[in-house]
Amino acid sequence: MQTQVKPSPGWDIVGHEHAIDILRRTLQAQQVRHAYLFTGPQHIGKTLLAQRFAQALLCTGGPDPRVAPATPCNACLACRKVRHGNHPDVHMVARAKDKQAILIEQIRELQSNSARRTLEGRRNIFIIQDAHEMNIQAANCILKTLEEPEPDVVLLLTVPDAGLLLPTILSRVQQLTMQLLTTGQIKTALEQQWELDAQEAALIAALSAGRMGWAIEAVEREDLLAERKEQLDLLAKLPMASKVQRFEIAQRLSADADKLQTTLELWLLWWRDLVLAAHGCLDLTVNVDMRAVLKAQAAKIGAEVAQNVVRAILRTLEAIEQNVNARVALEVLMLDLPTIK
Ligand SMILES: [Zn+2]
Numbered sequence: 210m211q212t213q214v215k216p217s218p219g220w221d222i223v224g225h226e227h228a229i230d231i232l233r234r235t236l237q238a239q240q241v242r243h244a245y246l247f248t249g250p251q252h253i254g255k256t257l258l259a260q261r262f263a264q265a266l267l268c269t270g271g272p273d274p275r276v277a278p279a280t281p282c283n284a285c286l287a288c289r290k291v292r293h294g295n296h297p298d299v300h301m302v303a304r305a306k307d308k309q310a311i312l313i314e315q316i317r318e319l320q321s322n323s324a325r326r327t328l329e330g331r332r333n334i335f336i337i338q339d340a341h342e343m344n345i346q347a348a349n350c351i352l353k354t355l356e357e358p359e360p361d362v363v364l365l366l367t368v369p370d371a372g373l374l375l376p377t378i379l380s381r382v383q384q385l386t387m388q389l390l391t392t393g394q395i396k397t398a399l400e401q402q403w404e405l406d407a408q409e410a411a412l413i414a415a416l417s418a419g420r421m422g423w424a425i426e427a428v429e430r431e432d433l434l435a436e437r438k439e440q441l442d443l444l445a446k447l448p449m450a451s452k453v454q455r456f457e458i459a460q461r462l463s464a465d466a467d468k469l470q471t472t473l474e475l476w477l478l479w480w481r482d483l484v485l486a487a488h489g490c491l492d493l494t495v496n497v498d499m500r501a502v503l504k505a506q507a508a509k510i511g512a513e514v515a516q517n518v519v520r521a522i523l524r525t526l527e528a529i530e531q532n533v534n535a536r537v538a539l540e541v542l543m544l545d546l547p548t549i550k
Contacts, residue, residue, distance in 0.1 A: 219283060220261050221283070222257060222261060223394065224254075224390040225387055228247070229258070232258075232385070236278065239276065241363060243363060243364060244358070244364040244365075245363070248369065250389065250419075251423075252417075252420040252423040257422070258387065260291060261281060263363075264281040264288050264292065265277055265280060266334060266363060267296060267298060267332060268285055297329055298330040298332060301338065302316070302319055302336065303337075303339065304342045311337070311339075312344065316350040316351050317350065320350070323354065324359060332361050333362045334364075335362070335363070335364050339367060341368045348374075348378065356381070392414045392419070395414040395417050396414035399414060411497070441496065448546060455543035463536035474526075478495050479496060480515055482495055483515040491503065491504055509549045518546060521546075
């Protein structure tokens, strides 16, 4: 049966019907709240949905141009500006690449902007990407805005997991949980909207692990799949590597902090696949193009050891999230990896 993946009209997003439906009803009832929290794994489309919501809030193409329509029209000037990222009333806040956290200065700037009248639209919208990266001062500062918001301000926060935010923040936002898509949904979308052939769509859909954003990136960036293959080849060799070699790898990986999380997520998928393969469920593995290697390694490693590595990788991700020295965390992980001949 063909999976139905027609993007919601106007919203132009694959899947996430439930979250879109909540936003649409909010707009219809004209009961927009001051703060929303979009939760879900990386690359699932949280920021994209927040941007579409911002678009609807500022859209002037509805039946009454003074009122936000339930669905963005995609044609009016406001819609086009939000889509191109240059609407003066939509402000993006994110951690700077060279900083450890979203800083209080960024939130103070947000507050002084929010006290100002909107420049063109009816709302002043702030999208705080990965809001859990706010340091404690910034988080406390945002709390003030949430407690006494300016009337036209709407805050849209994204975060992988609601548990990463202060309870005092959580109690003041409406939460929208975004779920992973099915492999079938992603495969069909890639075939129908990105015109990929069935085989390529199947591989990318399987690798995306339910994250449409990752799938689109894989389609648009040719080097992404090559990079993944390179990393998987390295991963497959790790159990055969000596301690010295492993520590060299740990040092190299920890030097690129931005890439580290993505790398570890890839490792997690790989080791989960090894657990599945060791249980004889090779057909459920995500890395469909590496099944021969997975099968061979799983036979040597066994399910229990592979499961322990999955736990070790999760611990490493957690440690890095809590700002433990990445190199030390990776070295510990390297020692947790089994050795095979
Ligand atoms: Zn519009």
